[in-house]
Amino acid sequence: MALKDGGIVILDYGSQTAQLIARRVRELGVFAALIPYSATLEQAQAAAPQFRGIILSGGPASVYEPDAPDLPDWVLDSGVPVLGICYGMQLLTQRLGGRVAGAAQREYGMATISVREAGGLFDGLERAQTVWMSHGDRIERPPEGFVALAATDNAPYAAMADLRRRLWGVQFHPEVQHTAHGQAMLRNFVVGVCGASTDWTPENFIEATIAAIRAQVGTGRVLLGMSGGVDSSVAGELIHRAVGEQLVPVFVNHGMLRQGEAEQVIALGQRLGWKNLVAVDATEEFLEALAGVTEPEEKRQIIGRTFAAVFEREAARVGPLDWLAQGTIYPDVIESAGTGRPGARRIKSHHNVGGLPERLRDRLVEPLRDLFKDEVRQVGARLGIPDEIIWRQPFPGPGLGVRCVGEVTWERLEILRAADHIFLSELAAAGLLREGTAQAFAVLLPVRSVGVMGDNRTYDEVIVLRAVTTSDFMTADWARLDPDLLARVSNRIVNEVKGVNRVLYDITSKPPATIEWE
Numbered sequence: 052m053a054l055k056d057g058g059i060v061i062l063d064y065g066s067q068t069a070q071l072i073a074r075r076v077r078e079l080g081v082f083a084a085l086i087p088y089s090a091t092l093e094q095a096q097a098a099a100p101q102f103r104g105i106i107l108s109g110g111p112a113s114v115y116e117p118d119a120p121d122l123p124d125w126v127l128d129s130g131v132p133v134l135g136i137c138y139g140m141q142l143l144t145q146r147l148g149g150r151v152a153g154a155a156q157r158e159y160g161m162a163t164i165s166v167r168e169a170g171g172l173f174d175g176l177e178r179a180q181t182v183w184m185s186h187g188d189r190i191e192r193p194p195e196g197f198v199a200l201a202a203t204d205n206a207p208y209a210a211m212a213d214l215r216r217r218l219w220g221v222q223f224h225p226e227v228q229h230t231a232h233g234q235a236m237l238r239n240f241v242v243g244v245c246g247a248s249t250d251w252t253p254e255n256f257i258e259a260t261i262a263a264i265r266a267q268v269g270t271g272r273v274l275l276g277m278s279g280g281v282d283s284s285v286a287g288e289l290i291h292r293a294v295g296e297q298l299v300p301v302f303v304n305h306g307m308l309r310q311g312e313a314e315q316v317i318a319l320g321q322r323l324g325w326k327n328l329v330a331v332d333a334t335e336e337f338l339e340a341l342a343g344v345t346e347p348e349e350k351r352q353i354i355g356r357t358f359a360a361v362f363e364r365e366a367a368r369v370g371p372l373d374w375l376a377q378g379t380i381y382p383d384v385i386e387s388a389g390t391g392r393p394g395a396r397r398i399k400s401h402h403n404v405g406g407l408p409e410r411l412r413d414r415l416v417e418p419l420r421d422l423f424k425d426e427v428r429q430v431g432a433r434l435g436i437p438d439e440i441i442w443r444q445p446f447p448g449p450g451l452g453v454r455c456v457g458e459v460t461w462e463r464l465e466i467l468r469a470a471d472h473i474f475l476s477e478l479a480a481a482g483l484l485r486e487g488t489a490q491a492f493a494v495l496l497p498v499r500s501v502g503v504m505g506d507n508r509t510y511d512e513v514i515v516l517r518a519v520t521t522s523d524f525m526t527a528d529w530a531r532l533d534p535d536l537l538a539r540v541s542n543r544i545v546n547e548v549k550g551v552n553r554v555l556y557d558i559t560s561k562p563p564a565t566i567e568w569e
């Protein structure tokens with residue numbers, strides 16, 4: 052049986068937590084594919100071969116609105132168990148002849164349900180359960196054949212089922228942490244009710260992926276753009292384990308990396324035994340191209356263009372090459388399918404492979420296409436990728452180039468690098484790089500201010516510290532860092548970094564600001 056067989060299909064009705072349902076199911080060792088609600092049976096089968104169950108996600112619509120997203124016929128025809136969550140439950144109700152209406156009282160937040168029917172979804176759980184509700188509509192009358200399994204004061208059908216047809220519904224969200232035993236409920240459904248296969252483990256993934264890469268690339272050589280981030284490192288090591296020296300990783304140092312980063316990438320390659328790692332120091336080429344440029348978009352374009360030129364030149368030098376490896380991960384795949392471009396292959400812009408040989412664009416090796424970020428990390432840990440890389444925060448392709456506001460010169464980059472390193476090491480020492488901040492960095496401003504050091508007047512540039520919390524990087528809040536930590540960082544920067552006499556902390560959320568300064 053192939054690794055992805057016997058899993059769960061999740062139909063996406065637009066809930067913020069749809070991806071989370073997939074991640075939770077996968078944490079149970081069960082493969083789950085998230086597909087648009089409009090997908091066909093063939094698409095569902097392609098995404099999750101021989102699926103054993105279907106979950107309908109929540110969503111923002113009301114089932115009785117004119118253009119509300121509907122339930123494809125194949126869902127009920129497929130004969131496998133179905134679990135509707137929130138909107139999904141209301142959709143089942145409406146389709147099967149029950150009644151859904153706006154509740155007199157909307158329910159948002161924690162609620163306690165009383166379980167009337169133990170077993171099934173609630174197998175092994177106590178009668179009173181804390182759950183997370185978020186709904187305005189509720190089930191007024193369930194369809195025929197359904198019984199109430201649990202209720203709150205405000206929702207007589209907080210959970211219900213038609214046990215004969217194996218159709219289940221919950222008004223609350225089992226996938227969120229606030230539902231205390233939500234994971235147990237999901238296990239009861241996917242393993243207990245559906246009998247889904249629990250083979251989706253990092254070990255099995257590694258074994259199956261290595262075999263798949265071998266079958267795909269044959270004796271061809273595989274080009275990999277190495278950024279030093281977790282995705283390209285894990286993808287690289289999977290390919291290396293599969294085809295050894297057929298892997299050609301190319302790492303371009305554009306001179307705008309953080310302190311120690313270039314050395315770290317090279318050390319990783321050596322540690323993993325990547326014999327063909329090509330490491331190019333193109334710092335001068337980039338700085339020459341950027342000389343005198345201060346406009347952010349222009350900087351980005353120059354960096355992108357130069358990167359493409361250097362990368363292509365180096366690839367040509369080691370050629371001929373047959374395949375291009377990319378660190379595309381599952382959220383990218385979901386995103387491109389969800390925007391009406393099913394199967395569209397988007398090249399991740401931050402992988403900076405803009406200037407690749409045309410003929411490699413359709414010869415992609417994407418070993419992480421099925422993984423969420425947390426799964427990439429688990430696989431990476433099993434492959435012996437060091438923690439600093441596995442837990443590295445996202446770093447933009449143009450690197451410090453977009454954090455050096457104003458002109459990018461070697462001297463200014465060195466000031467920024469030193470300040471950034473102090474900030475990041477203090478955050479690491481406080482345990483705030485893995486949790487507590489999603490992204491943290493320093494920015495150098497082309498603004499001088501007056502200061503006094505000893506008996507001397509100084510007139511130096513300004514460092515801004517930026518630290519944000521976010522899960523999707525689309526919106527972000529500034530991290531409420533401990534003032535003592537900020538004081539320590541500020542003190543160290545002005546004392547240890549020549550050329551800086553003032554440190555600011557950025558307290559702007561996104562929107563209206565962006566995370567980066569340029």
Ligand code: XMP
Nearest residue numbers: 400401445446447448449524561565566567
């Ligand atoms: P903003 O600044 O738009 O950033 O709030 C959101 C996330 O995207 C990263 N970012 C980039 N990544 N190339 C990249 O690869 C870029 O040009 C770029 N600009 C922003 C940023 O670091 C943050 O994680």
